[in-house]
Amino acid sequence: MDYFDDKPIRRSNIRRERWAIFGVVVLLLGAVAAPQAFRKGKYPSLPDDGPPIKPSRAGELRGMTLQVQSYWEGNPFEKYVDEIAETGANTICLTLAAFQENASSNSLFIEYRKVPSVKRLKGLINLAHKRGLRVVLMPMVLLEKPRSREWRGKINPPDLNYWWKHYENYILFYAQVAAETKTEVFIIGSELNDLEGQTRLWIQLIKKVRGVYKRNAYKGQLSYSANWDHYEHVDWWGHLDLIGMTVYYDLVGKKKPTLNVMMKSWKPIKKKILAWQRRVSASVKKPMPILFTEVGWPNQVGCAREPWNYYVNDDKPDPVTQDNCFKAFFKTWKGEKSVAGVLIWEWRNHPEQVGGMEDTSYVPTGKPAMKTIREYFGSPGALPRTMPATTSAPATAPGTTTKPAR
Secondary structure, eight states: OEEESSSEEEOOOHHHHHHHHHHHHHHHHHHHHOOGGGSTTOSOOOOOOOSOBOOOOBSSEEEEEEEOOOOOTTSOHHHHHHHHHTBTOSEEEEEEEEEESSTTOOOOBOOGGGSOOHHHHHHHHHHHHHTTOEEEEEEEEEESSOOTTOOGGGOOOSSHHHHHHHHHHHHHHHHHHHHHTTOSEEEEEEOOGGGTTOHHHHHHHHHHHHHHHHHTTOOOEEEEEEOTTTGGGOOOGGGSSEEEEEOOOOSOTTSOOOHHHHHHHHHHHHHHHHHHHHHHHHHHTSOOOEEEEEEOOOSSTTTTTOTTOOSTTTTOOOHHHHHHHHHHHHHHHTTOTTEEEEEESOOOOSTTOOOOTTOOSSOOTTSHHHHHHHHHHHSOOSSBOOSOSSSOOOSSOTTOSSOOOO
């Protein structure tokens, strides 16, 4: 497996090397035998969701997430950046992943077939900037062979110091990319619930990322993406610029998933989040705007009850409920000045993904939800935009008027 030292490298292992060679052969054969539909200009067309819309002028980040988890040059990530720029979004979130075998593994590695080259990643960020989009870069950790009910929130390595050294180098490796490309927001971790209590290690990591930025004469913003039910467990928010959290709440319980039911469910959730956010801002003596890092519901029966569970009903599309989930979220949070931004999960990331009413993934294209999202992107913001969508970072936190303290 690969692991991280000063930079991502591969451990010398004959068995692994054989598999690596096999993988290269498969990739080469795949490139030769790729269907004609995947060649330039011949990709399956997206459903018609309406004419292109220019990026929103809203002050807050209004974005779409693109998972860039492939080295294959034939995967047209550049095309997807262009597609996102035409939805009215003013932001794109690029996610990539390191892997480990299960939640108790010590080894953290990169599968090079599942990440774009650094050169290509920089090119995607630069293209996004040219298209008028601000950029969020979010490195994540995924489990290669999770055991029963395991996910990254359960990661708890036996040798924490060994694991953390490699995680730190993983994050610093991409922090350098973020600094060199003037990425507006860099997220230092995602949903690592069982590790969030390691306050000293997280603060040290944040300082080191700031050091990378300082050496590159750049002042980008930093955040962390907490799970929807775990954001209160992080006590080092004050060392960051934005509070990041997902929104995978159960909005209906055993009730019928109507828009009215969802709206009522959001009221106490919003009240609790904002009260907590005010306490955090007061305690750290600076504004801490909220960035909703994963806002999405799969087009499936039960999506309002278990929005994180994208495989339980993957043969039962429910585009009406998916749309109502987005409507309820936007009606609840639109215009809230404590919100720095919203990142929709997710855009298509492979030529075979085209969306449509029967597609049960999170991808909103060709579904009623896409119209709702486009309307949100095009609506007036809570605050006027104070920065152009170029390679310049905002002088203040998106959605605030006060420069946050460092």
